[in-house]
Amino acid sequence: MKIVEAKVIVTSPGRNYVTLKLTTDEGVTGLGDATLNGRELAVVSYLRDHVCPLLVGRDPQRIEDTWQYLYKGAYWRRGPVGMAAIAAVDVALWDIKGKVAGLPVYQLLGGASRDGVLVYCHVHGRDVPELLDRVARAVDEGYAAVRIQAGIPGLDKTYGVTDADPDEVYEPADAARPEEQLWDTAAYLESVPAVAAAVRERFGPALHLLHDVHHRLTPIEAARLGQALEPYRFFWIEDPTPAEDQDAFRLIRQHTVTPLATGEVFNSIWDCQTLITERLIDYIRTSVGHAGGITHLRRIFDLAALYGVKTGSHGPGDLSPVSLAAALHLDLAVPNFGIQEYMGHAGPWADVFKTSYTRRGPLMHPGDEPGLGVEIDEEAAAAYGYEPRYLPYSRLRDGSIHDW
Numbered sequence: 244m245k246i247v248e249a250k251v252i253v254t255s256p257g258r259n260y261v262t263l264k265l266t267t268d269e270g271v272t273g274l275g276d277a278t279l280n281g282r283e284l285a286v287v288s289y290l291r292d293h294v295c296p297l298l299v300g301r302d303p304q305r306i307e308d309t310w311q312y313l314y315k316g317a318y319w320r321r322g323p324v325g326m327a328a329i330a331a332v333d334v335a336l337w338d339i340k341g342k343v344a345g346l347p348v349y350q351l352l353g354g355a356s357r358d359g360v361l362v363y364c365h366v367h368g369r370d371v372p373e374l375l376d377r378v379a380r381a382v383d384e385g386y387a388a389v390r391i392q393a394g395i396p397g398l399d400k401t402y403g404v405t406d407a408d409p410d411e412v413y414e415p416a417d418a419a420r421p422e423e424q425l426w427d428t429a430a431y432l433e434s435v436p437a438v439a440a441a442v443r444e445r446f447g448p449a450l451h452l453l454h455d456v457h458h459r460l461t462p463i464e465a466a467r468l469g470q471a472l473e474p475y476r477f478f479w480i481e482d483p484t485p486a487e488d489q490d491a492f493r494l495i496r497q498h499t500v501t502p503l504a505t506g507e508v509f510n511s512i513w514d515c516q517t518l519i520t521e522r523l524i525d526y527i528r529t530s531v532g533h534a535g536g537i538t539h540l541r542r543i544f545d546l547a548a549l550y551g552v553k554t555g556s557h558g559p560g561d562l563s564p565v566s567l568a569a570a571l572h573l574d575l576a577v578p579n580f581g582i583q584e585y586m587g588h589a590g591p592w593a594d595v596f597k598t599s600y601t602r603r604g605p606l607m608h609p610g611d612e613p614g615l616g617v618e619i620d621e622e623a624a625a626a627y628g629y630e631p632r633y634l635p636y637s638r639l640r641d642g643s644i645h646d647w
C-alpha cells in the first residue's frame with residue numbers, strides 16, 4: 244500500500260482548523276489535525292512545502308518509521324510548528340491503519356482499559372453567582388468534573404471568562420493585532436480561594452474541581468495559591484507558572500499538596516522528562532495535536548505511568564474534532580488515564596466534521612467506527628474561509644508585558 248495524496252485543508256467553521264488528509268492507492272483515507280491556534284498558516288506551510296512531498300509513495304502502515312523519519316530526518320527538532328505537522332501525519336496514519344484493519348484505533352492500542360473516559364468541562368462566570376448557576380447547569384448535564392474560572396474584581400477581562408456562554412473564543416475576529424488585557428496578580432490571588440469556597444459550599448465534596456492558572460504566577464505565588472486551595476480539595480491546578488521553567492515546580496511542590504498539572508504547551512517527551520521522573524507534577528497535559536500524535540503521546544504517557552503521573556490531555560476548542568477523537572482513543576486504552584479536557588467546539592463545526600464520539604453523563608467514548616471515527620466534508624469546509632485571529636496578551640498595571 245502507498246500514500247498517493249497528502250492534502251492540507253484549511254477551514255474556519257467557528258474557528259480555524261488545519262486538517263491533513265492522506266489517501267492511499269487503495270482509496271483509504273486518514274485525517275490528522277494540524278491546528279496551532281493563531282499560527283495556523285505556519286503549520287500549513289511546513290506541511291505543504293516540506294512534509295507532504297515526502298509522504299507520497301510511502302507505505303502508510305509504517306507509522307513508527309514515518310514518525311522517526313520526519314522527526315530525526317528534519318535535523319531541526321521539536322517546536323510547536325514541526326511537532327503539530329508530525330502529529331497530523333501520525334494521527335492520519337493511525338486512522339488509515341484502523342480502517343484497513345476494520346478496527347477503532349483504541350483496539351490497535353491494546354483495547355479499552357475502561358468503559359468510558361472521564362471528562363471535565365469548562366464553566367466560567369463573570370462573577371460568583373453567574374459561575375454557580377453555570378456549575379449547576381453542568382452538573383444537571385451530567386458532568387462530574389468542572390473547570391471553574393471566574394472574573395476578577397477590578398479586571399475587565401481575564402483568561403477563561405468570556406461574555407459568551409457557553410462558547411469561549413478568546414481571539415476576536417478581524418483584529419489586525421492581538422487584544423491587550425490587564426493583569427493583576429494580587430487581585431487574582433485574593434479572589435480565587437473565595438470562588439472555590441463558594442463552589443464547594445454549594446456543590447459539596449464530590450464534584451471534581453479544576454482551575455487553570457494559565458502560566459501567570461511566580462513559583463512562590465503558585466505555592467501560596469496551592470496552599471490556599473487545599474481546604475477545597477482541587478482535582479488539580481493547571482499551569483501555575485510558565486511551563487517551560489521546570490525547576491519552578493520543585494519549589495511549588497515543597498509547599499503544597501494541591502495536585503499540579505502542566506504540559507499543554509509542551510511538544511515532546513523531552514519537555515516532560517524532568518517533571519515526570521522527579522514526580523514534580525501529578526497530571527501530564529500534553530496533547531495529541533501538539534505533542535507528536537498518538538505515537539509520541541503514548542510514549543509520554545508510558546513514561547508517566549512509571550512514575551505514578553496520570554494523564555490529563557489538553558482538549559480545547561482550538562484543537563479540531565479530529566484531535567479530540569484521537570485523544571479519546573488513547574484515553575480509553577492507557578492504564579494511567581486521569582481525565583480528559585472537553586471544551587467542545589463553537590459554531591457550525593458539525594457542518595464540516597462528522598464525528599462518532601459520544602458523551603454519556605461524565606464519560607465520553609470515541610465510538611467503534613474503524614479508524615478514528617471522524618470524516619471531513621471538504622465541500623462544506625471550503626465554504627468557511629480562513630480568518631486571521633490572534634490570542635490576546637497581558638500587561639501589568641505598570642505597562643509591562645505579562646504571561647497571558
Ligand code: KDG
Pocket residue numbers: 280455457507557558559561584586634
Ligand atoms: O490556544 C490556547 C488555548 O488552547 C489555551 O488557552 C486553552 O489553556 C487552555 C486550556 O487549558 O484549555
Ligand code: MG
Pocket residue numbers: 455457481482507
Ligand atoms: Mg490550560
